[in-house]
Amino acid sequence: MTANSNDAPIGVYDSGLGGLTVWREIRRMLPGESLVYLGDGANCPYGSRPREEVRALADAAVSRLVGMGCKMVVVACNTATAAAIDFLREKYADLPIVGMEPAVKPACLATRSGVVGVLATERSLDGELFRRTAARYGSGIEVLTVPGTGFVELVEGDREDTPEAEATVRAAVEPMLARGADQIVLGCTHYPFLTPVLERVVAGRGVAIVDPSPAVARRVAQLLNDCGLRAPADHEPRFTFRTFAGEEYCERLKAKAFSQLRIKN
Numbered sequence: 001m002t003a004n005s006n007d008a009p010i011g012v013y014d015s016g017l018g019g020l021t022v023w024r025e026i027r028r029m030l031p032g033e034s035l036v037y038l039g040d041g042a043n044c045p046y047g048s049r050p051r052e053e054v055r056a057l058a059d060a061a062v063s064r065l066v067g068m069g070c071k072m073v074v075v076a077c078n079t080a081t082a083a084a085i086d087f088l089r090e091k092y093a094d095l096p097i098v099g100m101e102p103a104v105k106p107a108c109l110a111t112r113s114g115v116v117g118v119l120a121t122e123r124s125l126d127g128e129l130f131r132r133t134a135a136r137y138g139s140g141i142e143v144l145t146v147p148g149t150g151f152v153e154l155v156e157g158d159r160e161d162t163p164e165a166e167a168t169v170r171a172a173v174e175p176m177l178a179r180g181a182d183q184i185v186l187g188c189t190h191y192p193f194l195t196p197v198l199e200r201v202v203a204g205r206g207v208a209i210v211d212p213s214p215a216v217a218r219r220v221a222q223l224l225n226d227c228g229l230r231a232p233a234d235h236e237p238r239f240t241f242r243t244f245a246g247e248e249y250c251e252r253l254k255a256k257a258f259s260q261l262r263i264k265n
């Protein structure tokens with residue numbers, strides 16, 4: 001297997017478990033593609049680390065995926081995308097790289113109240129990518145940003161459907177609802193794991209929860225086509241999991257990935 005050959009895998013990278021929400025969508029949309037999921041695990045959460053540090057961590061991750069022969073890399077982490085996507089595209093110039101887009105555009109198009117809430121990590125919200133996107137699509141619309149403080153820890157700690165999770169999510173979301181938000185954008189790939197709790201918090205309030213991962217999977221499909229990199233029809237897909245943490249974390253990644261899809265491991 002060589003890099004850029006059609007039967008090579010697509011690398012999907014995140015600080016931890018969160019990128020599995022993107023992995024799931026890519027797996028659904030492109031069932032014939034082999035995927036290598038790299039969940040750092042050793043340095044998670046990234047959300048309040050300095051930009052330079054996140055950039056170095058993302059570089060190490062992409063370098064590992066390239067070393068494994070990946071034909072494309074998906075940075076399934078909003079924080080790493082915000083901190084490092086330009087740097088990565090310049091350094092790995094021959095590698096097609098897909099990053100996360102904050103789904104501000106569809107939310108601004110769909111809002112009826114004119115108020116959109118965005119939940120993301122501190123580092124994503126203060127990044128240029130988010131500022132540019134909000135300025136471009138949010139004209140005439142109030143875009144409220146709230147850091148999902150403690151959200152990543154809940155997911156990493158397998159506490160995403162607990163009373164503690166509900167209280168944490170409620171504290172972040174209530175002020176948005178009070179201001180009239182009718183769209184809540186999940187600007188961190190860990191947050192879709194909190195959707196059951198979020199749905200309980202917004203129940204009956206006419207609020208849509210916007211998850212960008214299906215759009216990212218569509219972008220992956222499009223870029224594979226554009227680059228002529230689709231796996232051959234007879235390709236037997238393989239799903240591989242890697243981490244910078246220990247073997248136990250790798251087993252967690254695997255279990256969580258397959259439990260979401262209800263696929264036998």
Ligand SMILES: N[C@H](CCC(=O)O)C(=O)O
Pocket residue numbers: 014015016018019044045046047048076077078079080121124152187188189190
């Ligand atoms: N899942 C990541 C990173 C969360 C974190 O490590 O703080 C994101 O999309 O931003």
